[in-house]
Amino acid sequence: MRVCLYLEFSRLPLVAKSGFHTAFLNQKRALELAGVEVVTDPHSDYQLLHLQGYGPRSFYYLKRAKRQGKSVVVHAHSIGSYDLRGSFTLTNWIAPLYERLLHYFYSQGDAIFTPSERAKELLQGSGLANRIEVVSNGIDGERLTFSAEKRERFRERLGLARFTVVSVGNIIPRKGVLDFIALARALPQYDFVWYGQHWNRLLAFHPKLERTLRSKPPNLRLPGFVHDIQGALSAGDLFFFPSYGENQPVALLEAAAIGLPLVVRDLPEYRGWLEEGENCLKGRTNEEFARLIRRVAEDEPLRARLAQVARRLAEQHSLEIVGKRLVELYTNLLERR
DSSP states (O other): OEEEEEOTTTTSHHHHTSHHHHHHHHHHHHHHHTTOEEEOOTTSOOSEEEEOSOSHHHHHHHHHHHHTTOEEEEEOSOOSHHHHTTSSTTHHHHHHHHHHHHHHHHHTSSEEEESOHHHHHHHHHTTOOSEEEEOOOOBOTTTOOOOHHHHHHHHHHHTOOSOEEEEESOSSGGGTHHHHHHHHHHOTTSEEEEESOOOOTTTSOOHHHHHHHHTOOTTEEEEEOOSOHHHHHHTOSEEEEOOSOOSSOHHHHHHHHHTOOEEEEOOGGGTTTSOBTTTBEEESSHHHHHHHHHHHHHOHHHHHHHHHHHHHHHHTTBHHHHHHHHHHHHHHHHHHO
16 A cells, blocks of 8 residues: 655645644654555655645645546545634634635545544534544654653753643634633742744734733743654643644643643533543633642642543554554545545
8 A cells, every 4th residue: 555645835834833744744654653655745656645734736636636546535634714713814804715615625535534523523514525534643652751851951941840831832812822821820839831833923913912922920931832842741740721622632642642631621622532530621711720720730649640541541542543543444445446
């Protein structure tokens, strides 16, 4: 089996620093572990084309592969308006058109792969009649393990000496950055760190967010985008993810692999894999989040249990499992073709 994984604009910072770029790399590694020959150049010879993004070149390669009688999978990392609103400049205005174009693109594939059951429900509810399969973004458990050495290095670099709450993501409203800052202000006894790109005002202008960032509390650190996510997450004691809309966030799986207790917003897309009180704690308001963060910080046995089950959660999304799932689905599509 020879598969082409293609991600358009992969070298652009906006894509290179995104979660679906990490998912692309994870799936490439998962297929290699499963013994599948993988190419990333659509001009190469292959049996199946798996498009990880969307754009004019992706659409061209999709149409060409179909003319050649090859199977095509499109990967729905984005659902449409749901995960575009509250992101970058003017995205709220263009979201309806973006969704129509995106769903037309998705409709051209032989199958749609998406990372969560909730995403599958939303895609089906939009009228897409393609075969839709759920495939986890995966997590590289060998690369992402807790590192005491890197923890010490990062904490010294950032000046962290207390219980530390961390999060990861672009600094945009949809990710819940304003709530994260509010929690840092409400809980001055703890340190807070948000790792992620703060894009220029032309690309991601949000007046309230900019004003809030200028008056951020002293216990909040904003180191920007970091390449060493293992060290960045090892420096924390709890992963707080207040995002308002997601698919299957890679950052959550990365934090789970490190063994950080998870506190997340209660979103429908987490149903079925993030269970309240089992492998995470869920809240809906900043008051609830503050209570949950204090509870984890003050209850060491709870913290240890949540860390243990978080690691088990990450194991359920290992690259070995993802690779086997992809091979099974690819094989079925090629046999049908």
